[in-house]
Amino acid sequence: MVAACLSDVVEQVSTWYPPGYAAGWDRVGCVLGDPRQAVHRVLLAVDPVPQVAAEALRCRADLVLAHHPLFLHGVHALTDDIPGAAVARTLIKAGIALLTVHTNADVAPDGVNDALAAALGLTEISVLLPEPERGEGVGMGRVGLLPSPLAPAALGRWVADRLPATAAGVRVAIPPTAERSPVGRVAVLAGAGDSLLDAIAPGVADAVITSDCRHHRVLDAVLVRGLCVVDVAHAAAEAPWLPMLAERLRGEAGRRDWALDVVVSGERSDPWSLHVPAIRWEQQ
Numbered sequence: 001m002v003a004a005c006l007s008d009v010v011e012q013v014s015t016w017y018p019p020g021y022a023a024g025w026d027r028v029g030c031v032l033g034d035p036r037q038a039v040h041r042v043l044l045a046v047d048p049v050p051q052v053a054a055e056a057l058r059c060r061a062d063l064v065l066a067h068h069p070l071f072l073h074g075v076h077a078l079t080d081d082i083p084g085a086a087v088a089r090t091l092i093k094a095g096i097a098l099l100t101v102h103t104n105a106d107v108a109p110d111g112v113n114d115a116l117a118a119a120l121g122l123t124e125i126s127v128l129l130p131e132p133e134r135g136e137g138v139g140m141g142r143v144g145l146l147p148s149p150l151a152p153a154a155l156g157r158w159v160a161d162r163l164p165a166t167a168a169g170v171r172v173a174i175p176p177t178a179e180r181s182p183v184g185r186v187a188v189l190a191g192a193g194d195s196l197l198d199a200i201a202p203g204v205a206d207a208v209i210t211s212d213c214r215h216h217r218v219l220d221a222v223l224v225r226g227l228c229v230v231d232v233a234h235a236a237a238e239a240p241w242l243p244m245l246a247e248r249l250r251g252e253a254g255r256r257d258w259a260l261d262v263v264v265s266g267e268r269s270d271p272w273s274l275h276v277p278a279i280r281w282e283q284q
Ligand SMILES: [Zn+2]
Pocket: 068, 190, 191, 192, 234, 238
């Protein structure tokens, strides 16, 4: 067996999730590290938050591969008032590299959206909003069929049972005319996807599962477009990609005779801590 170096791992991940697929505003790629440094253990996480940096130290990882960027905008200091700075300092001090694979992994085949669709048991999965100029199977979101149609309320339970548990749970917005209409075709938009609800052509999906949903976007989707919207915790929707990527990396390490351990983070980065059930409006 041979030790992989950071540039080997970055190159391999870039063949699966080309940086050129990333959105123009995004910042993906290697953030910290020496391309020549050996990588014996990689820790996969949704967010490069302090608890993940601490976990990387605990498990003696040489590389953290995170979905979300540490910095999206230019920074001119690494003081504690700068988000991400403490994590950068912790990782640099320990010699741990950091690689970000973000919107390039959202649109690529076998990426974040495919993993979410698979976790929800969808079949006959295809790209929701194809980007054919970039290649076959590339684009935002996925759409597929539930094993059997479910009423909207049952869909909420179905989703909650298949994603990591979070304090806020799952919210379901049901069109008034569709309370009992079965949902068969389901679209997924991992991460904050409400800005794309308008782009879904009529009839493509009965329901959309996404995160960080805003009031007016959901009202329009429900009242104008008749779509059922299922809002799930952002990190929970993206977490299913981590074990899929781990298996992919382990397979590649085997083929290339790399002595490489792949660890999926056990830390939850969903920021919500508490959900208080609603009371009836007239009781307020
Ligand atoms: Zn995200």
